Amino acid sequence: MKADRLRALNVPQQVKVELSECGDPAFVKRGPENVKRVETVGETWRVDDEWWRQPIVRRYVEVVLEGGGRVILFQDQLSGEWFAQMPT
Amino acid sequence: MARQGSSSLPLPFPLALLSPDTGRRLWQVSPVARRAGVKPGMTVSQAIGLCPTLKLCEPDPVHYDEQFSRLVATLATVSPVVEPAELGRAYIGTDGLEGLFGAPEKIVEVIQLRIADCGLRIGNGSAESAIANPQSEIRVGWGRGKFVSWVAASRAKPGQAIIVFPGEEGRFLASQSLAVLPLDPDTHRRLLQLGIRTLGALAALPEEAVVSQLGRAGRRMWRLAAGRIAEPVVGRVVPEPIVAALTFYSPVGERELLARTLDTLLDRALKNPRRIGWRVHVVCVRAELEHGASWRATATLKDPTADRERLAAPLRSQLEQSPPAGAVERLAVEFTAFAPGTAELQLFARDANAAARAGRRHALKSAVREIELRIKRPMLYHVIEVQPWSRLPERRYALIDYEP
Numbered sequence: 001m002k003a004d005r006l007r008a009l010n011v012p013q014q015v016k017v018e019l020s021e022c023g024d025p026a027f028v029k030r031g032p033e034n035v036k037r038v039e040t041v042g043e044t045w046r047v048d049d050e051w052w053r054q055p056i057v058r059r060y061v062e063v064v065l066e067g068g069g070r071v072i073l074f075q076d077q078l079s080g081e082w083f084a085q086m087p088t
Numbered sequence: 089m090a091r092q093g094s095s096s097l098p099l100p101f102p103l104a105l106l107s108p109d110t111g112r113r114l115w116q117v118s119p120v121a122r123r124a125g126v127k128p129g130m131t132v133s134q135a136i137g138l139c140p141t142l143k144l145c146e147p148d149p150v151h152y153d154e155q156f157s158r159l160v161a162t163l164a165t166v167s168p169v170v171e172p173a174e175l176g177r178a179y180i181g182t183d184g185l186e187g188l189f190g191a192p193e194k195i196v197e198v199i200q201l202r203i204a205d206c207g208l209r210i211g212n213g214s215a216e217s218a219i220a221n222p223q224s225e226i227r228v229g230w231g232r233g234k235f236v237s238w239v240a241a242s243r244a245k246p247g248q249a250i251i252v253f254p255g256e257e258g259r260f261l262a263s264q265s266l267a268v269l270p271l272d273p274d275t276h277r278r279l280l281q282l283g284i285r286t287l288g289a290l291a292a293l294p295e296e297a298v299v300s301q302l303g304r305a306g307r308r309m310w311r312l313a314a315g316r317i318a319e320p321v322v323g324r325v326v327p328e329p330i331v332a333a334l335t336f337y338s339p340v341g342e343r344e345l346l347a348r349t350l351d352t353l354l355d356r357a358l359k360n361p362r363r364i365g366w367r368v369h370v371v372c373v374r375a376e377l378e379h380g381a382s383w384r385a386t387a388t389l390k391d392p393t394a395d396r397e398r399l400a401a402p403l404r405s406q407l408e409q410s411p412p413a414g415a416v417e418r419l420a421v422e423f424t425a426f427a428p429g430t431a432e433l434q435l436f437a438r439d440a441n442a443a444a445r446a447g448r449r450h451a452l453k454s455a456v457r458e459i460e461l462r463i464k465r466p467m468l469y470h471v472i473e474v475q476p477w478s479r480l481p482e483r484r485y486a487l488i489d490y491e492p
Contacts, residue, residue, distance in 0.1 A: 006486035
């Protein structure tokens with residue numbers, strides 16, 4: 001039996017997102033040669049949480065990338081940075 | 089009655105054991121974690137919130153089953169009447185043991201010594217140290233009937249015993265909390281709202297009044313609280329001896345051939361349907377020799393097993409050290425004593441839960457071996473729910489290392 005600390009699952013990964021004219025994600029860039037076009041934009045929602053200690057304000061966008069991969073993107077509304085997560 | 093806990097190492101850091109059923113709640117917590125406010129039954133997130141340095145341990149139910157089987161097998165050496173109630177709780181019938189061991193104090197001492205002898209204790213001291221070993225979680229209660237003995241054991245300090253002598257049941261039970269009764273939460277709350285907090289307060293009410301309020305269950309509760317019920321210990325059904333035998337066409341003297349025959353007979357005996365769900369504690373091999381002589385070897389396994397190699401090893405060494413004095417006409421293997429539980433996958437095991445756990449563990453072990461072969465690292469984790477309700481996906485689940 002081995003004791004261990006928790007390791008978080010589905011930690012957000014920072015990505016660069018290029019927006020379309022209407023403000024929706026158009027391209028998602030994970031690295032210099034890993035750029036994927038957004039084919040479909042699905043649901044969007046906003047999360048405001050933990051305002052009483054370290055505020056978390058995120059705008060989530062569910063997208064389908066070229067090739068069919070479904071990804072959840074969110075923009076940290078305080079820093080402006082974009083992150084990608086696996087859908088749950 | 090003996091009760092054996094599963095987490096009792098004096099650990100310097102806060103440690104908690106996850107529930108084997110869900111993995112979402114805590115099952116056992118170490119004293120350091122308890123001091124930080126962590127309690128069994130809490131969710132992982134509640135516990136981490138209270139104690140950020142808490143370390144989590146994967147439970148090992150198969151190991152607990154094996155330990156409990158050892159405990160039950162050990163108790164069976166004191167009395168033939170042993171009733172395993174649940175993991176960690178077993179009843180032992182002591183009626184008639186006075187002639188062998190003496191007064192209840194002596195019987196309890198024998199039980200504690202046998203438990204210590206079989207290694208179910210913490211520490212490296214002598215067997216006697218287990219009787220007053222404060223680090224041991226084994227508690228023993230002695231009383232008339234299962235309920236009184238269970239309450240006594242649950243009130244004993246770890247590693248110690250409480251004896252409730254006949255006639256003292258009422259006085260002993262009167263001061264005990266209602267929590268010792270098998271009550272559903274609603275009934276428990278209702279009794280507390282009525283100001284009834286102890287078994288004595290419940291027993292002081294007229295029996296019929298309790299029955300009219302709580303029905304048939306109320307009658308049982310009242311009688312338990314008043315010490316009027318003394319449920320006897322019900323022993324288990326142990327399989328009849330299993331025999332596998334082979335008669336040779338012509339008498340055999342070569343030891344190698346006898347050893348191979350021994351393996352075949354052990355395999356055949358292990359496959360007997362009556363053996364399923366039981367591990368072999370005592371195995372003997374009998375040989376009928378030419379001219380009417382005979383030979384016999386017996387092995388009592390300290391750790392009962394259903395593994396052929398482990399059963400064969402002591403018999404083979406006896407075959408080498410003191411072989412039959414003549415050629416063997418007939419060889420028979422006999423399993424004469426058994427211990428419950430098995431670590432193998434048993435589709436028709438008597439304890440279906442234990443068998444299912446053993447099956448999962450077996451499958452996981454195979455998976456780990458394959459992963460190690462393929463990627464050279466045993467990367468296996470267990471997903472646990474941390475804050476499944478969180479709106480932030482990365483807070484919902486986490487990984488901990490898994491070692492089956």
